[in-house]
Amino acid sequence: MKFLVFSEDGNGATGLVTKLRESGEVDSITLGGEESKCINYGSKTVTVLKGRAMGDNSLKAIQAMNPESYDKIFISSSPLGRDIAGMIAATLKSLVITEVFDFTLENEIIRTKRFFYGGKTILEEESRAKVITTQPGAFEAKKVDSSSPLNFVELEESKISLEEEVEKDRSGTDIESASILISVGRGIGKKEALDQVKPLVEAVHGELSGSRPVCLDYKWLSEERQVGLSGKKVKPKVYIALGISGQIQHIAGMRGSKIVIAVNKDKEAPIFQECDYGIVGDLFQVVPKLVSSLK
Amino acid sequence: MPMNIVVLIKQIIDIDQMKTDPKSGEPLTQNIPMRIENLSKNSIEAAVQLKEKNGGKVTGIIFGTDKSNAAMKEAFAMGVDEGFIITGYSGNNPTYTASVLGRKIRELGSVDCVIMGNQSADSYTGLLPGLLSAALSMPLLGNAVSVSLEGEKIKIKRVLDEKDEIVSAQKPCIVSVTQEINQPRLPPVLQIMAAGRKPINTGQAEKGDFEMPKVLSNLAPKSDRKREIYEDMDKGIAEISKIIRGEMK
Incomplete structure (x- = not known):
């Protein structure tokens, strides 16, 4: 063929x-x-x-x-x-x-x-x-x-003309090839809170990714880091979801992950149905403790 | 300059309310209400805003079923001026869908702009803009987060992975929009009431010679996750750090 x-x-x-x-x-x-x-x-x-x-x-x-x-x-x-x-x-x-x-x-x-x-x-x-x-x-x-x-x-000239181009602050990251992903959702509350998550990213030599609201609505992370049905489909060895509720569109983007770990304050969050290990708790308390336990 | 704008409206079952059978995995679609797909609302809003700014008319087209009247009335209430419902939608061959919609758009005569969502929430095919662009020989301005008319040109801003672009093309054009383009309006009661009295044009889709894929199965994916949930934070952290360390080796 x-x-x-x-x-x-x-x-x-x-x-x-x-x-x-x-x-x-x-x-x-x-x-x-x-x-x-x-x-x-x-x-x-x-x-x-x-x-x-x-x-x-x-x-x-x-x-x-x-x-x-x-x-x-x-x-x-x-x-x-x-x-x-x-x-x-x-x-x-x-x-x-x-x-x-x-x-x-x-x-x-x-x-x-x-x-x-x-x-x-x-x-x-x-x-x-x-x-x-x-x-x-x-x-x-x-x-x-x-x-x-x-x-x-x-290529021939297109009927569509370019009027202006705005290069993005692009880290050149490729979340699809990361073996450990730390993924953040609305639950982190504000962009500055990413600084509290980064020590965990470093401790596991992972990459940072996020849900659609975090990447597209609030722009706390760039779009190239969006996991989901409308974003990247990832399958890392470990996917750590922090403050992600687990909407089905998000799950569809990370379903191929080998191990899924979730941290969420809400015991009823759907992410707990789609994880291997979960902690019900405040991610800002869990993350530093997890970092020191990994050291 | 007044514009002749066509907006394509998709009606889907309310997938947020839809559940799957915990045992068989079958989708439980009975008694789930239909709704206008979210991106179609963004498309209607974009079309109506263009009309409000430049004058003209917005024509809505739904390729749907005999249950699509409510969706069209909602579109009227949001500012769509005229509506066509084509019945006979089956949904699993985008090429057929585009051929039916393309024929209708051609019938409408001179059109400046055809607006639609870039990917629908149920099937995520994202194919219709490209299909219609080729079928109608109109340039495609895809993934718009803003749209405006500038003289004879339509200009959009689009968001790509690595950059944002402002691009334009001579009208008529196809414009596909993303959900970030606007916040669809909630029409006032008076407009909703007036919309109910507005006539809707309906017609039946012509059957063409199009292959429909054979459905082998349509079931919820099986989740084999362990679901070990810890409410005791310290215990959970100890267990999880063991797992992570194991995978880091």
């Missing part, structure tokens, strides 16, 4: 290509500057789109690669990835299955798993969908010895 894989940031392609290379030949596409992340995973070719990638001009570049000649087109889910997936599905008039976190292939039949009802159920479907979007980090990446040959494609 022949597969086409698109990943905006390169990282999304690694696990996907690893999984697909067992079943056939893979051509990958990524954006300029991200190619080094995905050249060692067994793609037959890696096409690099150079220039300012928007939906319309990326679609044109992908169309020039003859998408109908591929058996399936996989797109790693991201803002641009989802826009492009819709556009390709419209041009191919194909069924598209989205936000897939697990699948098996049997010729053109694909069995897929994705969350439904806001993460409350897992929907398992069987179809001939030609376009599939996948959750980044859902599949384990394994490198190969060789590197894929690169093709560079200059």
Whole structure:
């Protein structure tokens, strides 16, 4: 079989290509500057789109690669990835299955798993969908010895013009690859309280992440640290949830964690249904004690 | 300049109220009320604000069922001027959904802007904006946290992982919004009453030749968590630090 894989940031392609290379030949596409992340995973070719990638001009570049000649087109889910997936599905008039976190292939039949009802159920479907979007980090990446040959494609000008760009204070962190995550929720109360959590992050050599309100509504943490259905899907060895109530959308982002530890004042918080170990108590009392006990 | 704005409204079952059967894991959807999906409310608010600022008209479209009247009336109360309900929604093929909505939008004639949510709360497909952009050949301004009309251009601010961007395109455009764009208004009682009297146009979706995926199962994920909860803080800390140390090795 022949597969086409698109990943905006390169990282999304690694696990996907690893999984697909067992079943056939893979051509990958990524954006300029991200190619080094995905050249060692067994793609037959890696096409690099150079220039300012928007939906319309990326679609044109992908169309020039003859998408109908591929058996399936996989797109790693991201803002641009989802826009492009819709556009390709419209041009191919194909069924598209989205936000897939697990699948098996049997010729053109694909069995897929994705969350439904806001993460409350897992929907398992069987179809001939030609376009599939996948959750980044859902599949384990394994490198190969060789590197894929690169093709560079200059993007045409987009109909969408950039008026202004505001770079974010980006720590360049990648919470998806952390082995221990300390995740904070509304329960920390204010941004300054993060300083009281940081000693724990250091003590366990972990990374800091947060719930949607913390990252998007209050902006106490940057968006790249958001765990949840609409954020990153993480599966660390240990996930420590501090002051997170455990809304289903959050659980859907951390369900793959090996061990979940929760600290919450509210005994009835739903997070206690989804944790391995829990402490009912004030996180500002628990955290310092936990830090000294770890030393 | 007066604008002709279309807003796409999705109606879903109230997933916050929905539970799953503790034994079988089946979703218990019976007797759960329907509601306008939250991002559709943000979309309506964004459309109505554009109209209030520039003049014009907001047309709401629901691809739904014969139970979608209440959602449309709520949209009227929030400021939508005209409403179309297309019945026959099945929901599991976004390409079909887009083709039905695309046909309706084309029928409406000259449109400046089509506004919708970027990802719906039930299925999170996030595909409709891209599908409609390609089907209607309108540029897609995606993930907007603000939207405005500037002459012949529509301008949005969008939030990406690594940066914020202000981008614009010649209208007509597709605009997808995130929940951070606004706080949807709660309409006053008078407007709610007036909305009830407003006529709604309804029609049936044309069946096309579209594949529907076969559902193999739709169940709550099994949670094998240990759920060892400590109300004695010191005991809990001792146990948990042992576990963490074990995993750090």
